[in-house]
Amino acid sequence: xxxxxxxxxxxxxxxxxxxxxxxxxxxxxxxxxxxxxxxxxxxxxxxxxxxxxxxxxxxxxxxxxxxxxxxxxxxxxxxx
Numbered sequence: 160x161x162x163x164x165x166x167x168x169x170x171x172x173x174x175x176x177x178x179x180x181x182x183x184x185x186x187x188x189x190x191x192x193x194x195x196x197x198x199x200x201x202x203x204x205x206x207x208x209x210x211x212x213x214x215x216x217x218x219x220x221x222x223x224x225x226x227x228x229x230x231x232x233x234x235x236x237x238x239x
Contacts, residue, residue: 174199179209187225188232191218 175198182190182202193200201208222228 174201176200176206177202179204187222187227188235191222191232194218 175193177185177200179202182200185193190200203209219229222232
């Protein structure tokens, strides 16, 4: 896997690249589970990391954008 270079030229080593389509299929719960495991994920469009002009977005903001809260995700049963 090749390192990804962000818009700010920071190299993200050991990051797993997901396309926007793959991230959408995985859903918020799947992405949160990956983050909880410590997986470094970079969501890309046309092999370029998707960024919001350098502004950091909190996990709570992302969950809210998808209609979730920490509580609503905690209520989802695991597939185990």
